[in-house]
Amino acid sequence: MSGTVHIVGAGLGGLAAAVELADAGYGKIVFYEAAKAAGGRCRSFMDTVLNIVVDNGSHLLLSGNHQAVRYLTKIDGLKEMTVCEAEIPFADLKSGERWTLRPNSSRVPWWILDSSRRVPGTKATDYLAPLGLLRALNQSRLVGDVMDTKTTLYERLWRPVMLAALNVEPAEADAQVAITLFKETFGGGGAACKPIIAHQGMSSAYIDPAIAYLEPRGASFQYGRTLRGIDYEGERAAALDFGDEKIVVAPEDIVILAAPPVVARSYVPGLITPEKFKAIVNLHFKIAPPKGHPMYLGVVNSITEWLFSYDDHLSVTISAADEWMHHDREDLARKVWAEVSKITGLPEELPPWQVNRERRATFAAIPSETSRRPGPKTQYPNLFLAGDWTATGLPACMEGAIRSGNAAARAVLETAGANRSAA
């Protein structure tokens, strides 16, 4: 294919688009990335306080995230990951109970008939509650309007799972997004619910292999390049403005804007995007987990929501964490460590710690925001959009970001095909 593909933003959305376009024959792809490295919200870095490599936030992928699995297979990132059994261990900090949810492999959920595979204190029929979401199909409704949120099962399973995936209090979330989520995970049976963990860090699985895949196929990466504007000429994007330099977009070139919605909104006239965001807070504790501790653990009745174990540290995720954004960091670390020490049996003394707070971790998956998600095409035939905030139907997640990149690539190829037929 002739023409350069200019991609602004080297997060998963931009990388996924590049992988597809390189495979389709585009031999020149240039990334312009504001940060010093690729990865965006899915990256690992050397923490200078702890002196170990940590992720900006622990990320869980499920086997039902098919386009992410396809991307990882293509770039050969899966070899850096652990595909776990379809089991989700939980701990209740208040009652001290522990249980492991074990969905069976097939779509017929016979596992809910087996109390040893269920959440304690629940019965088989409780598990049909997500079907209530179907009452909201194709309507703008909240999860809390169509799903019973007052049950033990909701508190012990549906709320923690949805909170992690939607990053908003589930009762207030857009039911459409929750339907898609359930359809592609629990709806696919245990085969779709196998956690896939990047045990050596996100970058080693999702980012570094993508760069290694793309560079020999003609991609180059320019870091520290912040887009400041786009010049338009008539119907097309004509130049990318980086403040100190303008990059000309030749008539046969393509631009993919794979940056956050605020950037896209600022530089694409008339574009409507989500405007409200939710935070995620991650805490890292430099201490080896006890032998045999699960790689991931859901925790209820606690500040800690998910606890991830790595060789040399433990990480805690708190979703929809806006209330903790301005809290004293050390106090938060102490509070959370007190919980982790109780769960793991590790000493109460606070180990070296770090708190990472991402204020705009994801757009808020509430109806007023999900209705503002654009598709991959813009009114400019040579300008396309990618990013987890575009109209993927999913919440902001890795599968969504990769799907958005794939959709942008498809739109580029469709447009190129249409232009060829017209010529």
Ligand SMILES: Cc1cc2nc3c(=O)[nH]c(=O)nc-3n(C[C@H](O)[C@H](O)[C@H](O)COP(=O)(O)OP(=O)(O)OC[C@H]3O[C@@H](n4cnc5c(N)ncnc54)[C@H](O)[C@@H]3O)c2cc1C
């Ligand atoms: C703490 C945390 C935990 C998460 N946990 C999970 C999880 O468990 N499971 C899951 O599936 N998802 C999770 N996610 C969501 C997942 O990380 C995102 O959905 C995904 O990484 C988004 O990719 P993206 O390419 O759409 O956007 P981004 O990663 O935000 O990429 C956009 C890129 O554009 C760059 N950029 C911004 N402005 C400019 C500019 N002006 N010029 C040039 N470049 C620019 C940015 O630096 C960035 O690299 C989590 C996110 C966070 C923050």
